[in-house]
Amino acid sequence: MAKHNIAVLAGDGIGPEVMAEAIRVLDTVANKFNHQFTYTHALAGGAAYDEYQDHLPQATIDICKNNDAILFGSVGGPVHLQHEAKWANCEAKSILALRKAFNFNINLRKMTIFPEIASLSPLKPELLKNGLDIVIFRELLGDVYFGEHTLSEKDGKRYAFDSGAYDEDQVKSIVQYAFNVAKTRGKKIVSVDKANVMAMSKLWRQVANEVAKEHPEIEYSDMLVDNCAMQIIKNPAQFDVIVTSNLFGDILSDELSVLSGSLGMMPSASFSNSGFALYEPAGGSAPDIAGKNIANPIAQILSAAMMLAYSFNLHQEASAINNAVKAAIVAGYRTGDLASGQAGEKIVGTKEFTDQVICNI
Structure with a gap:
């Protein structure tokens, strides 16, 4: 029997309801495979601000420190309320602050397209006839995001300056991790840079x-x-594992997320050099659909599956979840964002889709 303690930070918007479904799935796995998962809930984002006037209170950080992994939901509020203290810079002060607090330097996003819902993708159907399964690694603590930023005047003209940096240890850490994951997949990896121009990229390529x-x-x-x-659009099937820097990873992972047709399909994870990790869906808090039982829970459920595989080494259990989600899609079950109007689709709510996943497990 495996015993693991999980810090659960559901956050705002649809976070709490999709998190509840992910926990239902984890409990199903625990019962089937004779494991014990203990959850400690903590606040982040606007939910934390309501109680602490802080988007990431020390109490939440302490809970995270005392658990084996973090399962994160989503944070943020309505666009028209971003001027309010509760929502102003909410993401930067919560999830980004959490990444910094635990030195999460490696981000992993997994993009899967099932042939059954390939019609949702903006790509041509013939490019997706066999589906897609791509993992992209993005470095999180270097590059221009953490350099010097200046917006001023120079010689009477507006002037802007941004700097970025990497050292060889930062690059080696994420590249080595990506290679280790590639061993468990298709044994194929592409390192992405701009080595024909940038010094950072020249170092990246060397390492x-x-x-x-x-x-x-x-x-x-x-x-x-x-x-x-260009190749992601032209021939995405050539990719299995991609590893790249912070700026390029930010852009390319967002490009990949669009290919599935819904952000509700993409899980992600952030790792520190110690192996401690945070798992979260790649999408946002979607406050406009919160509480309506229409949110897509797949990314949150698949994030939980990633946690089982990467943090707890429970690969059979993770595969059971992944296969159960696939089986639900193959059987025609869809949340509203996955509906394409094809014959045989069964449009269901958040809880009802999860019911099918649980039955398949």
Whole structure:
């Protein structure tokens, strides 16, 4: 029997309701495979501000420290209320602050497209006839996001300056992790940079090539970021694992997220060098549909599956969840965002879709 303690930060908007469904799925797995998952709930985002006047109170950080992993929902409020203290810079002060507090330097996003819902994708159907399963690794604590930023005047003209930096240890940490994951998948990895122009990218490519030599069993290649952005649209099936820097990873992972046709399909994880991790859906809090039982719970459920695999080494259990979600989709069950109007679709609510996942487990 495996015993694991999980910090649960449901957050705002649809966060609490999709989190409740993910926990139902985890409890089903625990019962089937004879495990014990203990949940400690904590507040983040607007929900935390209501009680603490702080988007990430120390009490929440302490709870996270005392658990084996963090299962995060989503934070943020309505666009028209962003001027209010409760919602102003809510994400930066909660999830970004949490990443900084635990030195989460590696972000993983997993994009899966099932052939049964390929019609939702903006890509041509022939590009998706076999589905897609791509993992992208993004470095989180370097690059221009953490450099110097200046907006001023110079020689009587408006002037802007941004700087970014990497050292070889930062690059090696994420590239090595990506190679280890590639071993468990299709043994193929692409490192993305802009080494024909940028010094940061020249270092990135040097280190990535050094790590590649340690893993001769992995098919490795370099790709310039502009070409990669094009290839993701032109021939996405060529990719299995992508690893790249903070700025490029931010852009490319968002590009990948669009391919599935719904942000409700994309789970993600953030890791520290110690192995401690946070798991969250890639989408937002969607306050306009909160509480209506119409939110797509798949990304939150798949984030929980990633937690089982990556933090708890429960790969069979993670596969059971992934296969159960796929089976529900193959059987025609859809939340509203996945509806395409095709014959045989069964449009259901958040809870009802999860019911099907649980039955399949």
